[in-house]
Each structure stands twice: as structure tokens, then as C-alpha cells.
Amino acid sequence: MNPLQLCLILSSLLFCIGLAGALARSNTILVLLGIELMLNAANLNFIAFWRYGPHAAAGTGVIFVIFAIAVAAAEAAVGLALVIAVHRHRKSVRLQDANTLKG
Amino acid sequence: MTLAVQHLWLIPALPLAAAVIGALVPRSGRTLAAGAAIGAMAGAFLLACLALAGALADPAAHQVFNFNWFDLGHGALRLGFLLDPLTAFMAVMVTFVSLLIFIFSTGYMKEDANAKQFFCFLSLFAAAMLGLLVANSLLLLFVCWELVGLASYLLIGFWFHKPSAAAAAKKAFITTRIGDLGFLLGLLWLQDAQGTLLFYDGGAGFLEPAALANLSALLPCGLAASTAIGLLVFCGAVGKSGQFPLHVWLPDAMEGPTPVSALIHAATMVAAGVFLIARVYPLMAADQALANVPIHALTVVAFIGAITALLGALIATAQNDIKRILAFSTVSQLGYMMLALGVGSWVAAIFHLLTHAFFKALLFLGAGSVIHAAHHEQDIRRLGGLSGKMKVTFITFTIGTMALVGVPLFFSGFWSKEAILHAAHGWEVSHLPFYAAVLGVVLTAFYNTRLMAETFFGSARSDNAGHAHENGPAMTLPLVILAAAAILLSLVNLPSYPWLQAKLLGEHEVHGHPIFEGAGLMGLSVLLVALGVGIGWALYGRHPRAKAESPDPLAARAPGPMAALANRLGFDELYAATVGRLNDTLATLSDLLDCFVWGGVIRFLAGLGQFTGLVSRETDERTLNGGFDATSKGLRGTGQAYSDAQTGEAHGYLRTLALGFVILLILVVLGGAR
Numbered sequence: 114m115n116p117l118q119l120c121l122i123l124s125s126l127l128f129c130i131g132l133a134g135a136l137a138r139s140n141t142i143l144v145l146l147g148i149e150l151m152l153n154a155a156n157l158n159f160i161a162f163w164r165y166g167p168h169a170a171a172g173t174g175v176i177f178v179i180f181a182i183a184v185a186a187a188e189a190a191v192g193l194a195l196v197i198a199v200h201r202h203r204k205s206v207r208l209q210d211a212n213t214l215k216g
Numbered sequence: 217m218t219l220a221v222q223h224l225w226l227i228p229a230l231p232l233a234a235a236v237i238g239a240l241v242p243r244s245g246r247t248l249a250a251g252a253a254i255g256a257m258a259g260a261f262l263l264a265c266l267a268l269a270g271a272l273a274d275p276a277a278h279q280v281f282n283f284n285w286f287d288l289g290h291g292a293l294r295l296g297f298l299l300d301p302l303t304a305f306m307a308v309m310v311t312f313v314s315l316l317i318f319i320f321s322t323g324y325m326k327e328d329a330n331a332k333q334f335f336c337f338l339s340l341f342a343a344a345m346l347g348l349l350v351a352n353s354l355l356l357l358f359v360c361w362e363l364v365g366l367a368s369y370l371l372i373g374f375w376f377h378k379p380s381a382a383a384a385a386k387k388a389f390i391t392t393r394i395g396d397l398g399f400l401l402g403l404l405w406l407q408d409a410q411g412t413l414l415f416y417d418g419g420a421g422f423l424e425p426a427a428l429a430n431l432s433a434l435l436p437c438g439l440a441a442s443t444a445i446g447l448l449v450f451c452g453a454v455g456k457s458g459q460f461p462l463h464v465w466l467p468d469a470m471e472g473p474t475p476v477s478a479l480i481h482a483a484t485m486v487a488a489g490v491f492l493i494a495r496v497y498p499l500m501a502a503d504q505a506l507a508n509v510p511i512h513a514l515t516v517v518a519f520i521g522a523i524t525a526l527l528g529a530l531i532a533t534a535q536n537d538i539k540r541i542l543a544f545s546t547v548s549q550l551g552y553m554m555l556a557l558g559v560g561s562w563v564a565a566i567f568h569l570l571t572h573a574f575f576k577a578l579l580f581l582g583a584g585s586v587i588h589a590a591h592h593e594q595d596i597r598r599l600g601g602l603s604g605k606m607k608v609t610f611i612t613f614t615i616g617t618m619a620l621v622g623v624p625l626f627f628s629g630f631w632s633k634e635a636i637l638h639a640a641h642g643w644e645v646s647h648l649p650f651y652a653a654v655l656g657v658v659l660t661a662f663y664n665t666r667l668m669a670e671t672f673f674g675s676a677r678s679d680n681a682g683h684a685h686e687n688g689p690a691m692t693l694p695l696v697i698l699a700a701a702a703i704l705l706s707l708v709n710l711p712s713y714p715w716l717q718a719k720l721l722g723e724h725e726v727h728g729h730p731i732f733e734g735a736g737l738m739g740l741s742v743l744l745v746a747l748g749v750g751i752g753w754a755l756y757g758r759h760p761r762a763k764a765e766s767p768d769p770l771a772a773r774a775p776g777p778m779a780a781l782a783n784r785l786g787f788d789e790l791y792a793a794t795v796g797r798l799n800d801t802l803a804t805l806s807d808l809l810d811c812f813v814w815g816g817v818i819r820f821l822a823g824l825g826q827f828t829g830l831v832s833r834e835t836d837e838r839t840l841n842g843g844f845d846a847t848s849k850g851l852r853g854t855g856q857a858y859s860d861a862q863t864g865e866a867h868g869y870l871r872t873l874a875l876g877f878v879i880l881l882i883l884v885v886l887g888g889a890r
Binding site for chain 1: 862863864865866867870871874
């Protein structure tokens with residue numbers, strides 16, 4: 114196995130762990146954590162394809178991932194703020210309780 | 217001080233204002249309405265006197281004041297006012313007689329609840345009549361002519377709750393309208409031929425020589441154009457002045473209150489026809505110079521007048537209602553005026569018009585006084601013996617009767633009738649009208665003697681007549697004034713000093729001739745009057761009727777003719793059987809046409825419309841609505857499905873996401889990793 118394949122298997126595992134966590138957990142914060150893991154699995158793929166790709170000398174992969182992490186941080190901040198707001202309102206962080214936004 | 221012609225409109229405007237006041241005040245404001253009417257009339261009388269002074273300053277001049285009513289294409293429709301002695305004399309007479317009758321009405325209508333309306337209508341009538349007199353345009357004259365017709369209709373039907381009064385009002389309106397149709401046609405023809413309806417317009421009016429010369433052209437039927445127009449205009453006069461054959465409405469008009477009969481149906485409105493012919497006299501006489509025409513307009517006027525004079529007097533001998541006798545007498549006297557016009561002496565016609573207005577108003581007011589005193593008993597057979605109970609009425613009524621009969625020398629009616637007989641005698645076309653007039657004089661004397669004898673002499677033949685007593689000063693004062701006028705008016709046109717004639721003809725000098733010139737004719741007329749009075753007195757005065765049911769002495773001697781006369785020679789029946797029947801038939805025909813033909817078409821169209829509507833509705837509901845409903849239902853279902861997918865469960869969404877991802881993955885793996 115070459116290093117790229119190892120990296121891809123690692124990132125797949127990471128993605129599956131994140132998906133399992135996001136689906137199984139009922140605490141909203143933990144669901145967010147799972148989603149964060151899935152995101153970082155994707156970031157790992159970016160790094161791996163850049164490092165073992167044809168233009169390893171250019172810094173494109175790193176720049177891409179740094180942007181993605183920055184956006185993910187902002188997204189996590191918004192998500193946590195939403196969780197706090199829902200908690201103030203419902204005295205609960207269970208995802209099943211925040212179900213009023215429906216058709 | 218005189219009234220200038222441009223201010224002449226004030227004379228009709230004053231009573232018009234009184235009519236407006238009368239229309240606006242509430243029913244309780246009868247005193248105000250009567251006061252306004254009398255005050256306006258007194259003002260109009262003063263203005264008319266001032267106008268007369270202005271007209272007499274230069275009697276030959278026709279002072280006019282013309283103005284544009286509205287522009288019509290390149291031309292303009294012009295109206296105007298005219299001041300000449302004819303207008304001024306008539307205006308003074310109308311305002312004076314109206315004033316007295318208004319005063320009389322305050323007494324006569326004292327118990328009537330609608331008195332304020334009565335004064336409103338009377339003022340409206342006076343305004344229209346005065347407008348008719350001062351008009352300098354045949355169109356303005358026609359407008360006022362129709363307005364007096366309207367006022368006459370309103371006043372005849374004033375007691376409209378009586379069916380006979382309502383019917384009489386309609387009869388008067390419709391009968392005069394038949395004549396007015398001819399008048400209107402003549403007016404339109406004249407406008408077409410001359411382009412103007414002004415009487416006098418500084419040489420351009422249609423009564424002036426330049427315009428009359430255009431009208432002497434002969435029509436295909438041989439008549440001169442002026443003859444045809446003149447006869448059409450004369451139709452209007454025939455209707456309004458109660459001339460044969462349209463005289464039938466005037467006796468029925470007596471259903472109105474007696475002051476109305478006196479003012480409108482004796483003194484003023486019915487004389488408007490005579491005034492009209494006198495006013496357009498140059499037009500009527502324009503064909504006199506033409507020798508080769510089959511008939512002259514004035515010849516027709518003379519014969520119609522003679523027939524009416526004789527017919528009215530004949531029928532009056534057999535009537536029993538005091539007002540109807542006077543009405544037929546009015547018909548007869550109007551016939552004399554038309555006769556005078558026809559034989560060429562329009563001055564005699566106007567003189568008789570003026571004197572007749574006073575003594576006939578006096579007679580009608582006297583009759584009104586009798587009727588008022590005798591609790592609305594109008595049948596002379598049931599009156600009688602009133603000479604002692606109503607002295608003022610008796611004396612004034614006698615004076616009026618003597619003026620009407622033509623008792624010599626001291627009464628105005630004698631001189632005016634004498635002038636007419638003289639003119640008729642001198643007419644070279646035919647002597648028949650003169651003989652008719654002479655016979656009419658005997659009959660007039662006869663029926664008036666009968667009227668006097670039955671009403672005032674003998675004994676009271678009913679309780680109403682027995683309890684009669686003299687009326688108050690509001691009713692007797694006008695009688696006295698009118699009686700004085702009936703005597704004094706002879707002074708204005710004595711043969712030895714014919715002042716009125718000179719002024720009307722526009723002469724500055726008065727040329728009289730000895731008073732007994734033509735004494736043969738005068739003596740004949742005196743003899744005839746004496747004969748008529750003698751027969752009347754012999755039949756009715758010497759042996760007064762004992763009871764109301766006693767037979768009439770004349771009817772007992774000649775039952776057939778008298779029954780025919782009492783039935784007014786069957787003119788009403790004749791018209792009912794011919795014109796009325798024709799009208800009924802046409803009405804039935806058009807009713808049937810309406811019911812079956814036009815009604816059928818309308819019903820078919822309505823059915824078609826209904827059917828189309830039904831089809832349209834069904835199409836709409838079944839096809840269009842069905843399609844839209846199905847589409848809407850589908851849309852709603854889809855929407856519901858999407859809506860149901862939104863559960864609000866975040867985990868559900870995540871699961872869906874994961875499932876989709878797995879399916880994608882499987883597809884990729886199965887499709888081969890490319």
C-alpha cells in the first residue's frame with residue numbers, strides 16, 4: 114500500500130466515526146462534534162491528494178485547508194450560539210426537542 | 217317717466233317671482249303667497265302703465281330690443297321684446313284685470329286648503345301671458361303660449377279630485393295642442409322661409425314689407441306661401457281662442473275655480489288667439505293684393521269667426537249651468553273678434569277684446585259671487601230671487617250683462633260690437649258673416665235675459681239659493697271697479713273721437729266722425745237687441761219658473777232643437793265617435809302589436825339570452841372549473857408531500873443524508889470506480 118491509500122483509509126475511518134457519532138448522539142454539542150470530525154476527514158483528503166499529487170511544490174492544498182478550517186470555526190461558532198439560544202429557550206440541548214421547525 | 221323697451225322684461229318677471237315665492241312657501245303660507253301675487257301684479261300694472269306712456273309718445277314706432285339667445289351654426293337664434301300700442305294696451309288690460317281677480321280670489325278661495333298653490337299657478341299664468349304680450353319673436357311668443365296652456369291645465373284641474381275637473385283639464389290641454397301643432401308647423405315654415413322669427417328688426421323682421429314680399433310666391437297648390445303660413449298660425453289661434461271646430465274644450469274648462477274662468481277662460485288667455493292674429497296681421501293680410509289665389513287667409517278667419525259667433529250663441533240659449541252659459545257666450549264673443557279680424561278691422565277686434573275682457577271678467581266674477589253665496593249651486597233652475605239678497609252683485613252683474621248684450625250708448629260692449637258689425641257690413645267678399653253676426657246679436661240678448669231672469673228674479677228655488685247673502689268686500693270691490701270699467705271704457709273709442717283706433721294704427725291725429733253716422737245700422741242693432749231682450753223677458757221674466765223642476769218654456773215649445781242645443785249640437789259625441797274612436801282603434805292596434813309582435817321578439821331574445829347563459833354556465837362549471845380543480849388538487853398534494861417531509865427532526869435529516877451518501881457510494885462502486 115502506498116502512503117496515499119493509507120491516508121485515504123484513515124480519512125474514511127475518520128468520516129465514518131464522525132457520521133456514526135452525529136447519527137447516534139442526541140446531545141446537540143456532540144452531534145456538532147461528529148460533524149466537525151467528518152469535515153476534518155475531508156480536509157485530510159485535501160492534504161493527502163496535494164502531498165502525493167503532481168504539484169506538491171505549490172502550497173495550494175495547505176491554503177485550501179486553512180481556509181476550510183477558518184470557515185469551519187465560524188460555522189462552529191454559529192452552531193454553538195444556536196445551541197445556547199435553544200438551551201435558554203427550552204432548558205435542553207437534546208436535538209429531538211428542537212423539532213418545531215417543520216412543514 | 218316711461219318704461220324703456222329694454223326693461224320691458226320686468227313686467228312678466230314680477231309675477232314670475234311671485235310664482236316662485238308661491239311655490240316655495242309651505243302650505244300654511246297662503247297669506248304670503250297671496251300677498252306676493254297681488255303685490256307683484258300691482259307692480260306689473262304700474263310698469264305696464266309706464267310702458268303705455270312710452271308707447272303712446274310715438275304710437276307709429278315699433279320699439280324693439282333684440283338679443284341673441286344662442287348661436288346656431290353661422291346664424292343665431294334671436295329673441296326680443298317689442299313695445300307698441302297694441303302690446304301696451306293689452307299689458308295694461310291683463311295686469312289690471314288680473315289684479316282685480318287676484319283680489320277677488322282671496323275671498324273666493326278662503327276655505328280652500330291649497331290656496332297658496334292657487335296663487336302660485338295664477339302668478340305663473342300671469343307671467344306667461346305678459347311674456348306672450350311683450351315678445352318680439354314668434355318663438356318667444358310660442359313658448360309663452362305653451363306656458364299659458366300649461367297654467368290653464370293646472371288651474372282647470374285645480375280641484376283634480378273631481379273626475380270631471382281632471383277630465384276637463386286633459387281635454388283642454390289636448391284640444392288646444394291640436395291647434396298648436398299647426399302653429400308650430402307654421403312657425404317652422406316661417407323660420408325656413410325667412411330665417412328669422414322676429415316681428416320687427418329694423419327692416420329685417422318678418423312682418424316688415426321686405427320680408428312679406430318674399431312670401432307672395434305661389435305654392436304648387438295655388439296658395440300663396442303667406443296664406444299657408446298664416447292659416448297654420450291661425451290653427452293655433454283656433455285652438456286657444458275656442459273657435460269652431462276646436463271650441464269643445466272651453467265650456468268644459470268651467471270645471472276650474474271661477475276666478476280662473478274669469479281670468480283665463482274669459483278675459484285673457486282665450487283672447488291670446490285674437491291677439492296673435494292681430495300681431496301677425498301684416499302676414500295674414502299679405503295675400504290681399506294677390507288676385508289669382510283661390511282663397512285669402514283672412515277670408516277663412518272671417519268665416520270661422522262668424523260660424524263660431526253664431527254657434528256659441530245658439531248653444532248658450534239651451535244651457536242651464538250659469539258658468540257654461542257664460543262660457544258659450546265667451547266662445548261666441550271670441551267669434552265676433554275673429555270675424556272683425558277677418559273682415560280687415562283688427563282695431564275693432566282689439567277694441568272688442570279689451571271691452572270684453574272687462575265685462576266678461578265682471579260677469580264671471582259676478583257668477584262666482586253667486587256660486588260662492590249659494591254654496592256652489594250653479595244650476596240657474598235652482599237659483600232665483602237673488603236680486604234682493606245680493607244687491608251689489610245684482611247691480612254689477614246687470615251692468616256686465618248690458619255691456620255684453622250691447623245696450624246702446626252707455627255701455628262699452630255696444631260701441632265695440634257696433635264697430636265689428638260696421639266692419640262686417642262693409643266687407644265686399646261676402647255678406648253671410650254679417651247676417652250671422654246680426655243673428656248672434658239677437659241670440660246674445662235673448663240668452664242673457666234668460667240668465668238674468670232665472671238667476672236674480674222670481675223666487676228662490678232651492679235652500680242654497682234661499683240662504684244666500686252678499687259676500688265680503690274682497691269680492692264685491694273688484695265687481696264694482698270692473699262695472700265702472702265696463703261703462704267708462706266706451707269713452708276711449710267713441711266714433712266721434714276714436715282715440716284707441718288712432719293710437720293702435722299709429723296716427724298722431726285723431727280723426728272722428730259724427731257719432732250718428734251710419735245710424736241705420738246702429739238703429740238695426742238696437743232693434744235687434746230690443747227684440748232679443750223682449751223675447752227673453754216674455755218667455756222667462758214675465759212668468760218666473762215656480763219650481764226647479766218646472767219645464768223650460770222654450771224647450772216645451774220646441775223640444776227637438778232645444779234638446780240638440782242642450783247637448784251642444786253633439787260635437788263632443790261626434791268627436792268621440794270619430795277622432796276618439798280612431799284614436800282608440802290605433803291604441804288597440806298598437807297595444808296588440810306591442811303584445812304579440814314586439815313582445816314576442818323581446819321574449820324570443822330573452823329566451824335566447826337565458827339559453828346562452830345556461831350553456832355558458834354549464835361549460836364553465838364542468839369543463840373549465842374541473843380542469844382547474846384537478847390541477848389545484850395535484851399541486852396541493854405535492855405541496856403536502858413536501859411539507860410532510862419537513863419533520864423538524866434534525867436526526868431524520870441526517871439519516872436521509874447518510875442514506876443518500878451510502879446509495880451514491882454503492883452506485884459508484886457498482887458502476888466501477890472511474
